[in-house]
Amino acid sequence: MVKKKILVTGGSGYIGSRICLYLANKGYDVTALCYSKIPADETWIEKMDKVLIGDVRDEQFLQEVANYEYDILIHLVSLDHHQSNGTPSFVSSVNITPVWSLLDVFSKKGLKKFIYFSTAQVYGGLKDEVVSENKLLSSKNPYGLTHQVGEMICEYYNVNSDVDCHVVRLSNSYGAPIFEENNCWWLVVNDLCRMAYNQKRIVLQSDGSPLRDFIHGWDVCAGVQTIIETKAKHPVYNLSSGITLSILEIAEKVEKVFAQRYGLKLPIEVTVSGQKEESLKATNYKIDNSLICSIGFKPKWSLEDGINDLLDYLQKGS
Ligand SMILES: NC(=O)c1ccc[n+]([C@@H]2O[C@H](COP(=O)([O-])OP(=O)(O)OC[C@H]3O[C@@H](n4cnc5c(N)ncnc54)[C@H](O)[C@@H]3O)[C@@H](O)[C@H]2O)c1
Structure with missing residues (x-):
């Protein structure tokens, strides 16, 4: 061929x-x-x-x-x-x-x-x-x-x-970069994993309510x-993955995977207090991936697997 x-x-x-x-x-x-x-x-x-x-x-x-x-x-x-x-x-x-x-x-x-x-x-x-x-x-x-x-x-x-x-x-x-110089640490999942690994805490730049796929x-x-x-x-x-999560939910997943790997429960700090519960309820959406799935695509990576892979990368680097 x-x-x-x-x-x-x-x-x-x-x-x-x-x-x-x-x-x-x-x-x-x-x-x-x-x-x-x-x-x-x-x-x-x-x-x-x-x-x-x-x-x-x-x-x-x-x-x-x-x-x-x-x-x-x-x-x-x-x-x-x-x-x-x-x-x-x-x-x-x-x-x-x-x-x-x-x-x-x-x-x-x-x-x-x-x-x-x-x-x-x-x-x-x-x-x-x-x-x-x-x-x-x-x-x-x-x-x-x-x-x-x-x-x-x-x-x-x-x-x-x-x-x-x-x-x-x-x-x-998201995911560990192929080249060290790749511009990728501003992406929320990457950023939260790196912060968890390097600083042993997770600080959100919001109340955690913004949604991402x-x-x-x-x-x-x-x-x-x-x-x-x-x-x-x-x-x-x-x-898309077809799964929408709030940034707080993503942070909680990072916290959970981190605890499973290292036996350490990290604090999650949000920037704006008091609005969290309310704004989390505010809205939800789904970026529909059924068209690409109809031609044979199927996402394979769970967020937990992706977080583990990022932590493996950070661990290797240190
Ligand atoms: N990263 C994401 O999560 C994301 C999400 C949605 C859409 N996208 C889109 O996917 C595409 C790739 O994103 P990425 O995250 O890999 O970005 P990136 O910045 O890592 O890659 C862009 C590349 O283009 C190169 N480039 C810039 N100017 C150039 C020029 N004049 N000539 C030749 N090369 C040039 C840069 O050197 C860089 O390597 C972009 O169109 C981006 O908008 C990315």
């Missing part, structure tokens, strides 16, 4: 480095497009078909890369939600224009599938509801807005080119592989 040739932009990023490794281990020919430098991990590099260094804003560079004639392109470059509050011209030059440039260049070189990582933040504020892909988009911040525009570019190419574009609306990923990084990879292999033409998939 001919191996599929896959290009991953943001290839050394938090999600990209894991997707590259996962797909290479599954037997695909993976090219990791990294931004400023080659990752230091030799074992990871050896698994890649190619590791390229370049800027996705450079259309000349994209033309050269497109000459390798990829079957599939997975686009993972974006500023994070803090950086996306920068000047509109800069933010759109990184988050939006490259989506268009990549599709413009690669659609002329036989690309078959384009998998675009968007975010569940395009839905805006969520109430007590089941959030399916049909929900009207209503981004509440520039990060969500730029992904909403990226999605529209994909929609345009779905209609006007031979490329199958699939948008992935990711909830929140966390999906483990390896489940994200499995979801991507499902989209690579499917013949279904759904243009948009929610990629």
